[in-house]
Amino acid sequence: MQTYKSQIKQAADFLKTPVGKSPRVGIITGTGLGESVGNFDILASFDYSRIPNFPLSTVTSHMGQVLIGKMGDTPVVVFQGRFHLYEGYSPLEVIFPVRVLQTLGVKTLILSNAAGGLNSGFRKGDIMLIRDHINLTGENPLVGHNEESWGLRFPDMISAYDKKLSQLTFQLGQESGLHLQTGIYAGLKGPSLETPAEIRYLKNIGADAVGFSTVMEVIAAVHAKINILAFSTITNINDPDNPRSANLEDIIKVAEAAAPKLESIISRVVARL
Ligand code: HPA
Numbered sequence: 551m552q553t554y555k556s557q558i559k560q561a562a563d564f565l566k567t568p569v570g571k572s573p574r575v576g577i578i579t580g581t582g583l584g585e586s587v588g589n590f591d592i593l594a595s596f597d598y599s600r601i602p603n604f605p606l607s608t609v610t611s612h613m614g615q616v617l618i619g620k621m622g623d624t625p626v627v628v629f630q631g632r633f634h635l636y637e638g639y640s641p642l643e644v645i646f647p648v649r650v651l652q653t654l655g656v657k658t659l660i661l662s663n664a665a666g667g668l669n670s671g672f673r674k675g676d677i678m679l680i681r682d683h684i685n686l687t688g689e690n691p692l693v694g695h696n697e698e699s700w701g702l703r704f705p706d707m708i709s710a711y712d713k714k715l716s717q718l719t720f721q722l723g724q725e726s727g728l729h730l731q732t733g734i735y736a737g738l739k740g741p742s743l744e745t746p747a748e749i750r751y752l753k754n755i756g757a758d759a760v761g762f763s764t765v766m767e768v769i770a771a772v773h774a775k776i777n778i779l780a781f782s783t784i785t786n787i788n789d790p791d792n793p794r795s796a797n798l799e800d801i802i803k804v805a806e807a808a809a810p811k812l813e814s815i816i817s818r819v820v821a822r823l
Contacts, residue, residue, distance in 0.1 A: 552603070561604055568596075569618050575625070575626045577659075580662050580663035587766075596615060600613045635689060645769075648776075660819070661780040663761050667759055668736075668788055670789070675785075677730055681733060686688055686738050691769055700773060727814070728811055731792075736755075737760075741762065759784060764780060
């Protein structure tokens with residue numbers, strides 16, 4: 551049986567030729583944001599099913615393909631569609647794309663997701679720069695044998711999200727008339743949405759937004775010493791004093807409507823990397 555490490559190597563080898571020399575930037579997109587890759591010269595694209603050992607995305611709002619190309623002069627690999635714990639994927643499957651990017655030599659990872667807003671200052675359609683996270687999934691992708699060539703046994707999570715990169719992004723947003731919110735993302739396993747009591751709890755522990763992704767990938771990327779920039783599109787507002795049902799169609803609609811803003815800020819940032 552193949553080891554996880556050899557599976558990753560095989561997947562990275564498959565992408566190496568089309569990728570050419572080391573890509574500097576990797577992007578993993580989430581709900582409704584699959585197309586947030588404006589200003590991007592695509593040189594090659596593959597369905598996930600063609601990449602050896604790659605898990606398949608089961609979520610219909612996710613696209614399940616990898617795009618290889620250039621944003622300006624910067625070589626970029628974009629994974630459109632991610633794997634979630636709630637789909638039944640293991641933490642190692644969820645972080646598979648991150649390990650492939652690490653093996654390809656990526657230095658910066660940009661992540662996007664859809665999230666429910668908890669901060670009372672947030673509005674539907676806002677984009678939040680993730681400043682920090684709270685991992686409430688009960689999982690961790692680094693449990694078990696530590697692959698020393700990939701990273702340390704006990705990686706430091708003190709500055710998981712790159713401060714300089716966030717500041718630059720915030721500033722580039724301001725310059726282009728986009729005000730970015732900033733805040734803390736609580737990562738849950740899902741798939742059931744939060745109860746009013748859970749929403750109150752999440753607010754009390756300091757979370758500004760909640761969702762079912764991103765924290766596994768961030769932990770793996772920190773382990774890999776990859777710089778991280780992450781965005782949440784606030785697709786609905788969770789207020790414990792005025793509980794309202796969030797529906798998936800609405801969430802996708804809001805995420806898609808906000809996508810051009812995200813697309814634009816991502817290309818501005820990548821141009822500066
Ligand atoms: N909760 C969890 N995940 C989400 C939400 C939410 O309210 N909105 C979008 N993704």
